[in-house]
Amino acid sequence: MGTGKSRSNGIGAARPEMGLFGPEAADVVAASDARRAHKGANKGAHKGAQKGAQKKGQQKAKKPPIEAVLYAEVALNRPMRREYTYAVTAAFADRVVPGVRVAVSFSGKREVAVVTATATETDVPKGRLKAVDDVLDDEPVLDEKLLELTRWIADYYACAWGEALSAVLPAAMKREGGRKTVAVLYPAPGVDESRLEELEGKPSLEKQYRVLRTLLDARGPVLRKDLTKKLNVTFGPVQSLVKRGLIVIDQVIAAPDDLLSGDREARPRHAALTDDQATAVTRLTEAIDADEFCPALLYGVTGSGKTEVYLRVIEEALARGKGAIVLVPEIALTPQTVGWFLDRFGSVAVLHSGMTDLQRLDMWQRVRSGEARVVVGARSAIFAPVKNLGVIVVDEEHEPSYKQGSVPRYHARDVAVVRAKNVGAVCVLGSATPSLESWRNANQKRYVLLRLRARASGNPLPKVEIVDMRGERDERGKPRLFSRRLETLLRETIARSEQSILFINRRGFAPILWCQECHETLKCNECDVAMTWHKRLERMACHSCCKEIPVPKACPSCTAPALRFLGAGSQRVEEILRLIAPHARVGRMDSDTMMRREDYEETLGQFGRGELDVLVGTQMIAKGLDFPRVTLVGIVSADASLHQPDFRASERTYQLVSQVAGRAGRADLPGHIVVQTTATEEPSIVCAAAHDYDSFALHEDAERERHGYPPYTRLLRVVWEDEDEKRVLEASSHAAKILREELGPHQVQVMGPAPAPMALQRGRHRVHVMLKAPLSGQGMSRARAILSQLHTQRPRMAIDVDPASMM
DNA sequence: AGCACGCCGACT
DNA sequence: GTCGGCGTGCTC
Numbered sequence: 001m002g003t004g005k006s007r008s009n010g011i012g013a014a015r016p017e018m019g020l021f022g023p024e025a026a027d028v029v030a031a032s033d034a035r036r037a038h039k040g041a042n043k044g045a046h047k048g049a050q051k052g053a054q055k056k057g058q059q060k061a062k063k064p065p066i067e068a069v070l071y072a073e074v075a076l077n078r079p080m081r082r083e084y085t086y087a088v089t090a091a092f093a094d095r096v097v098p099g100v101r102v103a104v105s106f107s108g109k110r111e112v113a114v115v116t117a118t119a120t121e122t123d124v125p126k127g128r129l130k131a132v133d134d135v136l137d138d139e140p141v142l143d144e145k146l147l148e149l150t151r152w153i154a155d156y157y158a159c160a161w162g163e164a165l166s167a168v169l170p171a172a173m174k175r176e177g178g179r180k181t182v183a184v185l186y187p188a189p190g191v192d193e194s195r196l197e198e199l200e201g202k203p204s205l206e207k208q209y210r211v212l213r214t215l216l217d218a219r220g221p222v223l224r225k226d227l228t229k230k231l232n233v234t235f236g237p238v239q240s241l242v243k244r245g246l247i248v249i250d251q252v253i254a255a256p257d258d259l260l261s262g263d264r265e266a267r268p269r270h271a272a273l274t275d276d277q278a279t280a281v282t283r284l285t286e287a288i289d290a291d292e293f294c295p296a297l298l299y300g301v302t303g304s305g306k307t308e309v310y311l312r313v314i315e316e317a318l319a320r321g322k323g324a325i326v327l328v329p330e331i332a333l334t335p336q337t338v339g340w341f342l343d344r345f346g347s348v349a350v351l352h353s354g355m356t357d358l359q360r361l362d363m364w365q366r367v368r369s370g371e372a373r374v375v376v377g378a379r380s381a382i383f384a385p386v387k388n389l390g391v392i393v394v395d396e397e398h399e400p401s402y403k404q405g406s407v408p409r410y411h412a413r414d415v416a417v418v419r420a421k422n423v424g425a426v427c428v429l430g431s432a433t434p435s436l437e438s439w440r441n442a443n444q445k446r447y448v449l450l451r452l453r454a455r456a457s458g459n460p461l462p463k464v465e466i467v468d469m470r471g472e473r474d475e476r477g478k479p480r481l482f483s484r485r486l487e488t489l490l491r492e493t494i495a496r497s498e499q500s501i502l503f504i505n506r507r508g509f510a511p512i513l514w515c516q517e518c519h520e521t522l523k524c525n526e527c528d529v530a531m532t533w534h535k536r537l538e539r540m541a542c543h544s545c546c547k548e549i550p551v552p553k554a555c556p557s558c559t560a561p562a563l564r565f566l567g568a569g570s571q572r573v574e575e576i577l578r579l580i581a582p583h584a585r586v587g588r589m590d591s592d593t594m595m596r597r598e599d600y601e602e603t604l605g606q607f608g609r610g611e612l613d614v615l616v617g618t619q620m621i622a623k624g625l626d627f628p629r630v631t632l633v634g635i636v637s638a639d640a641s642l643h644q645p646d647f648r649a650s651e652r653t654y655q656l657v658s659q660v661a662g663r664a665g666r667a668d669l670p671g672h673i674v675v676q677t678t679a680t681e682e683p684s685i686v687c688a689a690a691h692d693y694d695s696f697a698l699h700e701d702a703e704r705e706r707h708g709y710p711p712y713t714r715l716l717r718v719v720w721e722d723e724d725e726k727r728v729l730e731a732s733s734h735a736a737k738i739l740r741e742e743l744g745p746h747q748v749q750v751m752g753p754a755p756a757p758m759a760l761q762r763g764r765h766r767v768h769v770m771l772k773a774p775l776s777g778q779g780m781s782r783a784r785a786i787l788s789q790l791h792t793q794r795p796r797m798a799i800d801v802d803p804a805s806m807m
Numbered sequence: 808a809g810c811a812c813g814c815c816g817a818c819t
Numbered sequence: 820g821t822c823g824g825c826g827t828g829c830t831c
Contacts, residue, residue: 104831204820207821235811
């Protein structure tokens with residue numbers, strides 16, 4: 001089979017006409033062509049290797065030929081942009097269908113793979129074919145639609161089909177019987193200490209001696225990886241010992257994880273719907289009734305009752321025998337949030353990061369069997385095998401955590417829209433501060449706009465004060481961390497026994513060590529990122545690679561003993577706070593103090609019970625916390641967020657200010673919100689203070705258009721990474737040159753190569769190229785095709801489609 | 808991705 | 820010989 005034929009028989013041919021309302025349908029086709037072209041190219045490359053293959057073939061000739069009645073195309077979890085063909089014997093033939101997992105031997109190892117297509121013929125030379133060893137499922141683990149979705153992910157996000165499948169399947173399903181095998185070593189039978197003499201004393205056999213001695217001492221199998229790592233040897237000496245017949249290598253099954261039990265917490269909530277809510281529910285219910293794809297932006301401020309809309313729509317779906325998926329940002333996946341759904345619907349499957357592999361498998365099976373019809377979870381829950389899917393909810397759709405940081409680098413919100421389109425479901429994107437992409441889609445009528453105007457509770461929105469920090473200096477003229485206004489409000493709030501939250505988006509005490517002579521800042525020599533002073537450790541730490549060094553006495557670049565600390569992190573805020581309000585009970589939440597989930601819950605619990613007056617924290621306190629007694633919220637500096645090297649910095653700043661502002665004045669007590677900044681005219685800050693997202697979005701939308709950024713263009717980022725800087729530079733400039741030659745500047749604009757924002761990370765040099773293409777046209781799909789051809793493994797190349805950040 | 812295989816240079 | 824460190828190419 002191989003080329004066109006196989007695809008036309010199998011599911012692979014069902015080329016999905018889907019996309020994010022752009023030209024992706026065309027993208028998908030072109031990317032598939034690239035996949036095929038690659039396959040053809042590979043075939044030619046085989047010629048050189050023919051001799052080796054023949055040798056193997058002769059050895060194998062003794063075995064009886066495989067009696068194939070069917071051929072299966074199979075996707076393996078490897079970054080290979082193609083599938084492999086296996087023969088299927090009569091015994092397995094009826095069970096081998098697309099979506100079923102099989103066990104196959106691939107490059108000498110037994111692996112779990114997913115059948116993507118079947119055919120009755122093949123082009124693959126018979127001598128090279130292997131047979132499917134086992135069929136692992138009676139029923140496909142993925143139905144046709146989900147399989148199609150994984151194919152779309154592979155094409156759109158430029159990864160292997162097997163990698164896309166790997167993101168969809170629970171970890172336990174990627175191993176046989178939920179187990180994985182590992183290579184172990186032990187002495188050959190009959191080998192004891194006496195045999196060590198053969199190796200002793202000869203310096204050249206030193207490694208082998210150490211390996212054998214360690215294995216004899218261990219009196220049992222040792223993991224190969226552990227041993228080579230511990231003894232700092234390569235596979236070479238191990239292999240030599242095998243040849244001498246002194247040791248044996250074996251593959252064994254790794255121990256499975258233990259099954260833990262989770263608990264549930266319910267929270268009843270029923271309210272009469274506002275007019276806006278009722279309109280939204282009605283509109284969405286109509287779409288459910290019509291089995292119609294209906295993407296909608298549910299747009300309303302915090303407390304406007306988005307959750308109640310989700311709940312009602314899901315109720316309607318369930319009443320019609322349909323299921324639902326609710327995506328929430330990982331950080332919002334708390335017992336409180338989940339409780340609403342658990343309470344309203346009987347059978348809810350919750351997927352969270354704390355679960356073991358076996359727990360996830362259990363949930364997956366319960367969903368697939370139809371026992372659980374509502375799934376609540378973070379990013380990967382978008383792949384839950386919900387039967388007869390009627391509704392997908394993406395809460396806080398603007399959250400960057402929906403973009404996966406590793407392969408496949410998918411955006412769960414975008415996948416949600418595509419999946420809903422495939423199955424004709426409703427897709428509700430909810431946010432108070434929508435992403436510019438979704439806002440524009442709604443404005444352009446590609447999404448239904450459902451606006452929730454009034455706050456369901458009727459509370460007025462809190463007033464936000466912008467404080468200009470340019471005027472705030474102490475007696476010696478140095479910039480102050482707390483404005484006089486914030487200081488006064490803090491004292492008053494504490495005096496009234498009300499609570500305050502202070503937000504700072506930096507960690508540590510003083511982030512930067514700065515030389516007064518040469519104006520250099522101390523940077524991590526492996527990451528090129530400014531190192532941060534951690535007072536408790538008395539050390540400088542790199543937030544990128546976690547490296548720590550003692551605080552240098554003199555400047556490393558000019559040797560002047562003129563180092564000073566600059567800036568302020570959460571720890572410094574806490575410290576100054578203790579000076580301002582010595583009797584206040586202060587809690588701090590950042591990734592330094594919050595090592596475990598329990599720490600997080602404990603501090604929040606204390607604050608909730610009123611045992612703390614002030615909570616100081618980083619990003620992690622900006623979202624989703626709901627404390628009625630908080631009446632003061634301060635953003636110590638909104639500037640850091642504004643000055644990120646990213647075209648979404650303004651959007652993020654608006655979201656930050658808006659979210660933090662949402663922490664105050666939620667109950668009957670009036671709230672104060674103070675935003676400290678030196679950029680008082682910045683639209684993101686001004687509009688957020690005025691709770692005016694529309695004005696901000698209009699302004700930002702125009703900026704994006706003017707600078708040619710999404711949602712007016714598409715971006716694709718390629719990062720090369722290697723220890724050898726020269727190789728990285730060569731590969732990236734070669735790629736950029738080819739891309740420029742092949743693609744006209746009107747099709748795709750090629751920017752770079754340039755050092756990536758983290759130009760040096762863990763000793764690896766990083767260079768990136770940014771591609772920008774207009775929304776219409778085939779630019780990006782052609783770029784993807786070219787890139788897949790340039791796919792070398794020397795400098796590692798990573799493709800990020802629709803990158804969420806430039807870091 | 809792994810992982811063999813082959814080649815080279817260093818050491819002894 | 821032995822060993823480690825590369826680069827190259829393959830896996831149905």
